[in-house]
Amino acid sequence: MTRRHSQLDLRVYIVRIRSKDGMFRFDLQPTADAGELAAKILEITKNADPSSITLSDKPNGAEQQLSGLVGYTLQALNIKHGDLLYLKYKTYDEQGPTGQSATTTAASTSNASDDKAEPKRPWELVNEEPVDVYWRSRDGKIPRKRDAKFCKHGDKGMCDYCMPLEPYDAGYHKDKAIKHLSFHAHLRKLQPAQGSTLASSSSTANLPPLQPESYSVKVPCPTASHPSFPQGICTTCQPAAITLQPQTFRMVDHVEFASKEVVDRFIDGWRKTGVQRFGFLIGRYEPYAEVPMGIKAVVEAIHEPPQHGDPDGLTVALPWEDEKRIKELGSWCYLDEEMKKNGKGPIEVLGQIFTDLTAQPDDRSKLVYKRHPQSFYMSSLEVIFAAKMQAAHPTVTRGSRTGEYGSRFVTAIVTGTEEGGVDIQSFQVSEQAVAMVQADMITASRNPQVIIVQKETEGRYIPEVFYRSKNQYGIEVKESAKPTFPVDFLLVNITHGFPLQPSPLFRSPKGFPIENRHGIEEQTTDKLLAEINQIDAASVVASPIDSSFEARRAREKVAKWLSDWHLLAYWNQVEIIGREDIKAIAKVATSPNFEEATVLDPLLERDGWQTLTAVAVESAPSKSRNTGSLSRPMDNDGFEEIPPELLEEMGMDVDSGSRPRSRLDTGPGASTSSGTKMCPHCTFENDASARDCEVCGLPL
Ligand SMILES: [Zn+2]
Ligand SMILES: [Zn+2]
Ligand SMILES: [Zn+2]
Known part of the structure; x- marks a missing residue:
């Protein structure tokens, strides 16, 4: 089979940087993060304090902190192909003495706190995700129980057989059939956790262990002994040979x-x-x-x-x-x-x-x-x-x-x-x-199993690429990856699954149509307003006004209905209510506990919400108006029964029982009220008048 992503953005931008050290050119993709640009800039500066680096599109003025741009793509920053940016920075020397002497002199001056702050390096400026903060603050060791056979000590003792294992322990991973180290176990293996009494953060021993791989020629050459690539190249600025290996x-x-x-x-x-x-x-x-x-x-x-x-x-x-x-x-x-x-x-x-x-x-x-x-x-x-x-x-x-x-x-x-x-x-x-x-x-091949290593051209240097494999005698050999090599060398497997006891974040009992599914299902404001009326949102009031059990159930029902990603994305797209209203909806829709009496209050108090529910009532057909929710019989899922005529209006199927059935539930072969017939062989929904399936050709 073929898989096409024909509109993929393959452009490469040339971004020019002028600084006191000269003019530099970088090749970057429009989707590249400014962090990538920052890394390249650090290479061309001399003894720069990263926190002092600024960029501007003018020679003077409008300077922006480089660190503040990290996390945005060039596109998002409106940096275009051929743009010239002006780089300014202070060196550590200009910043005054650092380290021990700075601390002692600072103590005697009035602006002690300013001088004391050590210059921040790029990795010190980032805001990690909670999951990274979580693992960074733990030792990650794998606890073991007392070994009945080998441990010679009592319950409170510890020995080599029951001591906790390091998070990267190879034997443990093999036993549990875990094929890869986790990212944080990998980090811990490269740089074991250090006690706080060891070297201070400015010591080189504490440099982060990782550096992103780069197989591009360094521009300009760090030796500064020849013109930049492609005019010149040497062993220092050219990328080293690559040996492909499965990632651990x-x-x-x-x-x-x-x-x-x-x-x-x-x-x-x-x-x-x-x-x-x-x-x-x-x-x-x-x-x-x-x-x-x-x-x-x-x-x-x-x-x-x-x-x-x-x-x-x-x-x-x-x-x-x-x-x-x-x-x-x-x-x-x-x-x-x-x-x-x-x-x-x-x-x-x-x-x-x-x-x-x-x-x-x-x-x-x-x-x-x-x-x-x-x-x-x-x-x-x-x-x-x-x-x-x-x-x-x-x-x-x-x-x-x-x-x-x-x-x-x-x-x-x-x-x-x-x-x-x-x-x-x-x-x-x-x-x-x-x-x-x-x-x-590299580029894709017609053969899905192999990757093509590109040919060298003017301006494109391709280092040697090797991979190891077993030859026909079962002996491991190093082979050149040119012109092609197996895709498997580049894959990293991830396991997947479903929780035993699901507790999904989005808990709406019946989903709002999914976006961009034209011809299958449509998101429309009519449908949205009809659903608002269906749950009788206009008559739901905040907890201080009515604290009864029924009122709480009514609020819970609205919260549940709101709890749908596709509905949330639709509110946000059509903008029929304000940004702050949508923020309130997003928070309610993802709240952990809908049974809480006050869960809906912040939204109910908003003018935008009140106006919207009133508009929904106005727009409703007269027959469904003025029917209080409590006068209707309750279904066993806590939702009222919906009058059949309203269901039909909303494109819902009505079966002999009282429960609404959405078209998504329609069983094979069933003919739905909206005039389609589902193929019992491939489940394609054919026109009701069709005799054979349009997709598989079998009789319906
Ligand atoms: Zn032991
Ligand atoms: Zn060079
Ligand atoms: Zn079919």
């Missing part, structure tokens, strides 16, 4: 889908159309207890961007223009100090997911088993795509000298199993893969 650690250990429904609704897009779907994973990073110092990505929703699907692939418009809005929306979701203390981060974009599903021709109820050891897990095109996405979503960390290292952006693929069922496979690509893509060294 991973930035994320596990992907947890908060509920089966999240994935099922996503796959539904394929079921209903027969074309592949793409989505972004929305949720938060948290500690993962199954792996020493582990991190899991907990997926609460799948946001579907504009896309064009085909039966054998899909096209997504990138860069994703909505990403900034979605990120901001995530930051408005509920997050308290207790959650942060437990390592839970904000709601954010965790990665991507796409389907690669094809029904078996002889049995449409089963899927084709496509991705296995004899074919591929990720195609070369997908690997390159994932590398670009990871590069665009760097992880900030104090463990790296640039303040950034790797990425926690994961790729999940929904595909057929050996038995014909459906399953998910989760991956990241290695830091080597990302660095090779950033150096424009």
